[in-house]
Amino acid sequence: MADALDPQDVAQYQLGDALLVGGSGVRAWDSTGREYLDCVSGTFNLLLGHNHPEVMAAIREQTERLVFASSSFQTEPTNEVMRELVRISPENLTRVNLRSSGGSTANEGAIKIAQHHTGKRDVIVPFRGQVGQTLAAASLSGSSRMRAPFPYRFPGSVHVPEPYCFRCFYRQHPDTCGFWCVQRIDDFIDYASSGSVACLIIEPVSGVGGNVIPPPGYLAELKAFCEERDILLIFDEIQTAFGRTGQMFAADTFGVSPHIMTVSKGLTGSGLPLAAILTEERMSGWDRSLHGFTYGGHTLSAAAAVKTLEIVQRPGFLENVRASGAVLLDRLRALRADHPIVGDVRGLGLMLGVELITPDGGKAVAETHAFNKELHRQGVITRVSEHGLGNVIELRPPLVLSTADAHLIADRFGAALDELP
Numbered sequence: 001m002a003d004a005l006d007p008q009d010v011a012q013y014q015l016g017d018a019l020l021v022g023g024s025g026v027r028a029w030d031s032t033g034r035e036y037l038d039c040v041s042g043t044f045n046l047l048l049g050h051n052h053p054e055v056m057a058a059i060r061e062q063t064e065r066l067v068f069a070s071s072s073f074q075t076e077p078t079n080e081v082m083r084e085l086v087r088i089s090p091e092n093l094t095r096v097n098l099r100s101s102g103g104s105t106a107n108e109g110a111i112k113i114a115q116h117h118t119g120k121r122d123v124i125v126p127f128r129g130q131v132g133q134t135l136a137a138a139s140l141s142g143s144s145r146m147r148a149p150f151p152y153r154f155p156g157s158v159h160v161p162e163p164y165c166f167r168c169f170y171r172q173h174p175d176t177c178g179f180w181c182v183q184r185i186d187d188f189i190d191y192a193s194s195g196s197v198a199c200l201i202i203e204p205v206s207g208v209g210g211n212v213i214p215p216p217g218y219l220a221e222l223k224a225f226c227e228e229r230d231i232l233l234i235f236d237e238i239q240t241a242f243g244r245t246g247q248m249f250a251a252d253t254f255g256v257s258p259h260i261m262t263v264s265k266g267l268t269g270s271g272l273p274l275a276a277i278l279t280e281e282r283m284s285g286w287d288r289s290l291h292g293f294t295y296g297g298h299t300l301s302a303a304a305a306v307k308t309l310e311i312v313q314r315p316g317f318l319e320n321v322r323a324s325g326a327v328l329l330d331r332l333r334a335l336r337a338d339h340p341i342v343g344d345v346r347g348l349g350l351m352l353g354v355e356l357i358t359p360d361g362g363k364a365v366a367e368t369h370a371f372n373k374e375l376h377r378q379g380v381i382t383r384v385s386e387h388g389l390g391n392v393i394e395l396r397p398p399l400v401l402s403t404a405d406a407h408l409i410a411d412r413f414g415a416a417l418d419e420l421p
């Protein structure tokens with residue numbers, strides 16, 4: 001038999017170095033036996049960690065009954081997921097579309113619903129906002145780096161400054177600004193849009209954008225702004241849903257419910273593809289063929305989601321997220337005392353970001369890369385914001401993180417910082 005090809009010689013893109021062969025909870029290990037603390041939960045999606053045993057059992061049981069049904073039919077798991085999603089989501093969200101399998105297509109579906117419902121066109125997205133990777137979603141996303149290589153782009157996006165108080169676009173302070181980053185959106189509508197704006201889509205905490213947490217009151221102000229202008233507010237809760245911020249949804253954490261909400265990543269607990277769009281009652285009743293994918297509402301994924309939603313609602317589950325998140329946040333913040341490169345540490349629940357700065361307060365991009373590599377060497381998997389181009393280390397460990405492991409992660413952060421030149 002001919003020698004097997006090196007995978008890097010067949011992949012059309014750069015592969016990662018390690019070959020992962022197993023995982024359990026917060027830990028994963030590679031083919032050399034090296035163990036990692038997976039502080040990004042796979043791709044921010046393994047809400048319950050690698051191979052949660054109860055989710056695996058639910059998948060196995062469903063495998064024996066029915067692996068796949070087309071969306072022309074109902075199945076028990078898909079019915080149950082839809083019921084549960086409506087039950088646990090903010091009260092005004094009473095309808096669910098379970099026909100996407102990932103975040104990008106769920107966000108596009110949400111935008112289609114908004115356009116269909118309002119009869120309007122444009123989409124407002126904050127700077128650094130991540131809408132997704134399909135051509136339309138990448139065109140809408142709030143970073144030019146994801147758009148630059150592609151000549152044909154989906155029109156109709158309006159990008160506006162986000163509530164990033166650490167680097168405020170308007171050079172204001174949150175205590176006194178009166179939310180310029182909301183009020184000045186009017187200028188963008190007047191001078192940068194087509195004049196016909198259907199919706200504004202925002203991650204309540206900007207994930208890929210660098211864990212940007214809005215100041216108190218921002219999202220309420222934004223919702224009022226949208227309602228006054230008949231613009232639908234969409235929360236992309238693809239990273240934040242199901243306990244990530246310490247409450248079931250970021251909408252609960254901030255006490256603001258959107259008109260439409262998208263969820264995906266964490267929904268199936270241990271990594272099966274599934275996404276949902278939740279809407280208000282007034283947006284119900286469209287033709288299902290307008291937005292649906294072969295693998296949307298996958299039966300196996302739905303079985304995993306039913307179990308996941310049961311687990312995250314168990315007594316003590318969210319308390320654990322808040323407790324281990326508080327330990328991690330406090331410990332990481334304490335590192336600032338000895339390491340001036342750590343400019344800001346921000347977090348809600350188990351969604352944290354560590355922003356590295358240059359001595360003059362600029363973005364320490366090269367250092368953030370070096371730090372991320374060093375963390376990897378120390379057995380901690382993290383990511384760098386803005387698809388690897390930013391200066392924020394992103395942490396989203398599985399929500400089953402123990403406080404002992406939170407301390408272990410912080411210890412390794414300290415050790416990795418000590419190694420930085």
Ligand SMILES: Cc1ncc(COP(=O)(O)O)c(C=O)c1O
Pocket residue numbers: 101102103104105107130131132133203207208236238239264
């Ligand atoms: C906030 C947010 N929205 C949308 C997406 C796109 O999701 P997917 O990769 O499942 O298409 C992502 C993925 O990282 C995301 O983080």
